[in-house]
Amino acid sequence: MSYNLLKGKRGIIFGALNEHSIAWKVAERAYEEGATFTLTNVPVALRMGETQKLAEKCNTEVIAADAANVEDLEMLISRSVEVLGGKLDFILHSIGMSPNVRKGKHYSELDYDLLEKTLDVSAISFHKVLQVARKQDALNQWASVLALSYVAAQRTFYGYNDMADAKALLESIARSFGYIYGRERNVRINTISQSPTPTTAGNGIKMFDNLLDFSERMSPLGNASADECADYCIVMFSDLTRKVTMQNLFHDGGFSSMGMSLRAMEQYKKGCPEEEDPNHIYD
Numbered sequence: 001m002s003y004n005l006l007k008g009k010r011g012i013i014f015g016a017l018n019e020h021s022i023a024w025k026v027a028e029r030a031y032e033e034g035a036t037f038t039l040t041n042v043p044v045a046l047r048m049g050e051t052q053k054l055a056e057k058c059n060t061e062v063i064a065a066d067a068a069n070v071e072d073l074e075m076l077i078s079r080s081v082e083v084l085g086g087k088l089d090f091i092l093h094s095i096g097m098s099p100n101v102r103k104g105k106h107y108s109e110l111d112y113d114l115l116e117k118t119l120d121v122s123a124i125s126f127h128k129v130l131q132v133a134r135k136q137d138a139l140n141q142w143a144s145v146l147a148l149s150y151v152a153a154q155r156t157f158y159g160y161n162d163m164a165d166a167k168a169l170l171e172s173i174a175r176s177f178g179y180i181y182g183r184e185r186n187v188r189i190n191t192i193s194q195s196p197t198p199t200t201a202g203n204g205i206k207m208f209d210n211l212l213d214f215s216e217r218m219s220p221l222g223n224a225s226a227d228e229c230a231d232y233c234i235v236m237f238s239d240l241t242r243k244v245t246m247q248n249l250f251h252d253g254g255f256s257s258m259g260m261s262l263r264a265m266e267q268y269k270k271g272c273p274e275e276e277d278p279n280h281i282y283d
């Protein structure tokens, strides 16, 4: 159902790779709600993914850009303002990538060159987007900028690896830049901390199916889907949330406030071995 919540608003959506992507769902909902926007992704993702299909559906343009490259961002943001016919009202940063995870590096054995890449692409790129937008004065007053995060920024999750560090940095950038941009231009900047979601990036997490199941059993409202995340993003882009800024907003069915649920405990009991080796280190 459409409420015209984004009627007349212009934006940029990063990170729609295929129909499972959270950014894909956000684009579909933003279009339904009356927004105009450009879509962007790295050239390799544009070759392998289906972003062009989404652009046709949303009657928009795809602009190739590496979010870690400042020149690419300068071109993307100025071109978007030109194509859309005015300054922007919203940006979605829906980007995550860890070469350490891809290469199966253990957290205690991280490759530091790869760690730099993880942090650059998954977190510092958010700062770069904001810095370029501010320099170009590309955002309207009360614009809303969002990045997607995960609760591993606050708590340790097996297998999330250096993406946990990237998410902690991402959330910190939202606060630090939120202060500056809020004071100057009333621009609000937040992160949404989403439930585990079956997407290309999600499936890269070690034992992702088990994480999904555990999280579902722990959350009183169950895991939040990509479609539900898109709904939340739309509300955050709308004028209904104008005084929300510098927050990390949990969109996780209650998971982050739980310690243990009966559903999770019962499942745990079923799978518990009679005896375990007390000397084994489970990493």
Ligand SMILES: NC(=O)c1ccc[n+]([C@@H]2O[C@H](COP(=O)([O-])OP(=O)(O)OC[C@H]3O[C@@H](n4cnc5c(N)ncnc54)[C@H](O)[C@@H]3O)[C@@H](O)[C@H]2O)c1
Binding pocket: 014, 015, 016, 017, 018, 020, 021, 022, 023, 040, 041, 042, 045, 065, 066, 067, 068, 093, 094, 095, 096, 097, 121, 148, 149, 150, 193, 194, 195, 196, 197, 198, 199, 200, 201, 202, 203
């Ligand atoms: N899937 C989950 O379980 C989950 C949970 C919480 C948060 N998130 C976050 O949601 C966001 C979107 O991920 P998703 O789950 O939709 O997966 P996805 O794989 O569909 O999206 C990740 C996107 O990042 C893009 N990307 C990678 N490197 C880039 C670069 N250098 N420049 C520009 N784009 C680049 C990819 O091409 C891809 O489109 C990520 O920040 C992710 O960490 C995902």
